[in-house]
Amino acid sequence: MSIDYVEFGQAMPGLDPKNIQHPEARNxxxxxxxxxxxxxIELRKLEINTYSRADVIVVDCCDGTIPSRNSVGIRNRERLALFYCSGFxxxxxxxxxxxxxxxxxxHILSGEPASLCLYFEPWSAVERDWTPQRHLERILWWLRETALGTLHRSDQPLEYLYFTPPYDIVLPPNFLEKTATDGQLLSFFPIQCPGTKPRIIWGDFIQDxxxxxxxxxxxxxxxxxxxxLNHGPVQRHPQTLGEFHDQFKERGSEIIGDIKAALRNKVTSAGIEKQTDVSTLLLVITSVRRAPDQPPERSETQAFFIHADIATIGIxxxxxxxxxxxxxxVDYSIGETESAEKNKWQxxxxxxxxxxxxxTPExxxxxxxxxxxxxxxxxVLAGVGALGSVLADFWAREGWGEWTYVDDDYVFPHNVVRHIARNEHIGxxxxETVRDLTNGIYYPGQISNIAIHAKxxxxxxxxxxxxxxxxxxxxxxxxTLEVPRDLSVQESAPxxxxxxxxxxxxxxxxxxxDxxxxxxxxxxxxxxYxxxxxxxxxxxxLKGHAGELWVGAGCRDISAVISYELVQLHGSMLARQLRKLAAKDESQMRVWELDDASGTLTSYNLPVxxxxxxQHGKWCVVWDNDLRDKFFAMRAHSLPNETGGIILGYFDQKLKMLHLVDALPAPSDSESSVxxxxxxxxxxxxDHxxxxxxxxxxxxxxxxxxxxxxxxxACASELDMDLIAHLSTMMAQAGLPAIMIIVGENSIKIQIGEADIL
Incomplete structure (x- = not known):
């Protein structure tokens, strides 16, 4: 029995390597x-276009290890065309x-010979260690494994139904809801690419x-x-609607009944008119199962343009x-009617x-x-300057939270150096700029970040x-210093x-x-601190920055010299770590320091x-157990003698808060006794x-x-009272109260004194 082969390219005389154009093909x-x-068997050539030609080596591949009666249909002698063209x-x-x-x-075009997918990796990776000898062994491996049914492992994800099509259409996330909405048409917007045909088409539903x-x-x-559908090999795309129906029928499903039902649902009692130069997009939502007795493992959506309108397909x-x-x-009659052009749909x-x-955010x-x-x-994200805008962008792209952005500033020309805003956003x-940019990451309505232009x-x-x-x-x-302090004392704030x-x-x-x-x-x-x-x-x-830039005539029109690289570097770390730490219940303090010479970013986890x-009169004194323990430890270290030193901290006059940060031990020239x-x-x-x-x-x-x-x-003695009075007079020169802390056997007393010097 003769074997029918596909003619692929134009035959060349003999097997002279000189007839081969590319040295890779000669090797x-x-x-x-x-x-x-x-x-x-022979050498052939295939004209790709006016400027390039492919070399084709036709061979018979013979492998006696392939079972002669395998169920797949691979033969132990297969005629192959080894095809090479520069750039491919x-x-x-x-x-x-x-x-x-x-x-x-x-994927191949209609009438072309089958193309074997030999490599799982992209050619840019394969060519690094590719040799002609290895290539031939890979061909033998592919044929043998395919014949034995082991090329696709049982634990490997299911294959897609079809090879990759030449074009893609991008549809809204809620396209199924849109298809059921009256008064909307599916519009097509090809994305133009200079020098090439459009590869991607935007499809959106717009009011008719x-x-x-x-x-x-x-x-x-x-x-x-x-x-x-039952799992099977990746198939070539059908050329007609009838071929598409037959492919599905072979895998346990049919589509013509579903198409008829969809057509009937599409047409109302008012009927429809024929439309010229209109195609129909057929969306096929398919689930695939590994075997007929198993549940579906994957769902995929196929699409085909039918070059006819709804009315023509319906008839x-x-x-x-x-x-x-x-x-x-709609034809509601039972059985086939005379008006039906039987099988024309195929x-x-x-x-x-x-x-x-x-x-989608999900x-x-x-x-x-x-x-x-x-x-x-x-x-709520307060402040969307350089750092805030980067955080907003990261979190929006990760689908983490829906945000209200609060800031009373505008985009000035110098801001675009370190902000996600662009030149068109100046002014x-x-x-509003950050809201529009983050909401614009998704199809309209998917997220609804809010902008409030205010302090x-x-x-x-x-x-x-x-x-x-x-x-x-x-x-x-x-x-700023004031915003986190003010927010933290608001009882209603989260x-x-x-x-x-x-x-x-x-x-x-x-x-x-926490x-x-x-x-x-x-x-x-x-x-x-x-x-x-x-x-x-x-x-x-907290060392100063690399310099300052005047960006205006006002005394506050000044900008620090910090690269956007640093904003992105720290912004990405802060965005990720805050997201992770927000999932925990406890308070956290983290610091990162960059070694600019090596690029090492070191993290420090500070104890809380x-x-x-x-409350001491009108002043609220804020300190903590670690500082208390330090006071006791310094006292214990000096016993039986007394000891002391200075206290470091800061006042917030608006909140009437005194924050105790640290205490220094006694200077070496101090006089200490029992x-x-x-x-x-x-x-x-x-030290100060x-x-x-x-x-x-x-x-x-x-x-x-x-x-x-x-x-x-820890009760104050008369000498202690004299000391607090002296300190009060001294601190009053700066308009501040004085603080004295006494560390006793088991307690610590805080004394605050204020002198009236007016």
Whole structure:
């Protein structure tokens, strides 16, 4: 019995390698001539276009290990065309016309020989260690494994129904709902690419009145969901609707009944008219099962353009009848009618098109490894400058939360250097710009971030107050001192976090309250400063930036010199870590420091101490257990003598808060005995200046502390009262109260004195 082969290319005389244009193909020919399992039959050439030609080596591949009666239909002698053209990967075509359609074949045009999919990796990776000899062994492997039915493992994901089509259409996430909405047409918008044909088409549902008003391109559409298909090889795309129906029938499903039902549902009692130059997009939502007795494992959507309108398809399929009045109606008669042009539907030419669905927040969460149950909340982002806008962009692309952006600033020309805004946004409100850019990541309506152009501290803004009260999380990215302090004392405010870059841009900080807000943000701030004072990384943590740029004539029209690289670097880390830490209940403090020379970003996890809040007259004193323990430890170290030193902290005059940050031990020239203590001064000026330098002049001297000997309480003596009076007079010169702390046997007493010097 003769074998029918596909003619592929134009034959060339003999086997002379000189007839081969490409040296790569000549090397492959040499390998074939040396290989015992490959017999070279002839050489051919294939004109690709005016400028390029492919070399084709026709061989018989003989492999005696292939079972002669395998169920797949692979023979132990197969005629192949080894195809090569410069700029393309090596390709192998099976020339036998009845070569079986199997798994792992490439898409081909109608009438072409089957193309074997030999490699799982892209050619750019394969060519790194590709040799002609290995290529021939890969061909033998493919044929053998395919014949044995082991090329596609049982635990491997199911193959898709068809090879990759040449075009894709992008549809809205809710396209099924849109197809059921009256008065909307499916419009097509090819995305133009210079120098090439459009590869992607946007498909969107638009009100029919707008489509007609602006003469937008549109088409009809049908949606069907056939019975589940049985898993099988990837198939070549059908050329006609009848071929498509037969392919589905072979795999346990039929489509013509579903198409007729969809046509009948599409047409109302008013009937429809025929439309010229209109195609119909057939959307086929298919589920695939591994075997007939198993449940479906995957769902996929196929699409085909049928080059006919709804009325024409309906008449040809028998779903509609001609009303003889220019309209066509649903045929409700039983059985076949005379008006049905029987089997005409099978001849409709169809064109495959891939279906892509516009991204949804749910898809983004899955792609970003974000748990949905941790991502569905309302947040308020205060401050959408350089850092805030980057955080907003990251979280929107991850589908983490829906946000209200709050800021009263505008986009100025210099902002575009470090902001997600573009030149066209100059002059617009920053919050509106960030809202539009983040909402625009998705199809309209998928997320609804809100913009409020106001200061976060604006108590008169009713909408802002409502958003703050209803939010689950507030993130402060204003890089100010006042905002996190004010937010943390608002009883109605939810859990709050604060993030900022250090002045140089080489460091970043994250502070987040616990769920119960037992350690408020203002208390975390003071504990953060203590870490800055005592840690090695704190020496240059708040060191100034690389310089300043004047961006206007005003005294505040100044911008720091920090690269956008640093904003992105720290912004990505802050975005990720805040997202992860927000899922935990406890308070957290994190600091990152960049070694610019090596690119190393080092993280420091700062301990959080239980906060102590005491009211002393009009002043609220905020400190913590770690500082209390330090006082006791310094007292114990000096026993039986008394000891003491200075207290470091800061005042917030608006909130009437005194934050105790740290306490220094006694200077080396201090006088200490069992009955008294006189603080010295040696090294104190340097320590004080270092404190100011490390904390950017936030933390300062606020008072004195001393201890009492064994068996003595922390109650103030007459000498202590004289001391607090003296300190009060001294501190009053700066308009501040004085603080004195006495450390006793089992207790610590805080004394605050204020002198009236006016």
């Amino acid at each position: 492959l020919l040499a390998a074939c001539l040396c290989h015992p399992d490959f017999e070279v 990967p090596h390709e192998v075509r099976a020339l036998r016309r009845d070569f079986p359609v199997t798994l792992h074949q490439n 009145s707008l489509v007609k008003k602006y003469n937008l391109p549109f088409g009809d559409f049908l949606v069907i969901s056939p019975q589940p 040809a399929s028998g779903a509609l009848i001609d009303g003889r009045n220019g309209k066509f109606y 001849d409709f030419v169809i064109e495959p098109i891939g279906v892509k669905i516009a991204v 898809f983004s969460r899955n792609a970003s490894d974000v748990l949905s149950e941790k991502a569905q909340f309302r947040g 617009r409100s920053k919050v 976060i501290s604006d108590r008169s803004n009713e909408r802002l107050a409502e958003m703050l009260t209803s939010a689950d999380l507030i993130v402060d990215a204003t890089t 859990r709050t976090a604060s993030v900022f870059l250090t002045p140089s841009g080489h460091g970043s900080v994250l502070l987040i309250e 769920h119960e807000k037992s350690v408020p943000l203002h208390a975390l701030e003071s504990q953060y 203590r870490a800055v004072l005592n840690a090695m990384w704190g020496a240059n943590h 101490s239980k906060v102590i809040i005491e 009955n008294g203590f006189t603080r010295g001064t040696k090294g104190l000026r340097e 200046e270092e404190c100011l330098r490390r904390t950017a002049h936030v933390v300062d001297y606020v008072g004195e502390w001393h201890s009492h000997p064994r068996g003595v309480t």
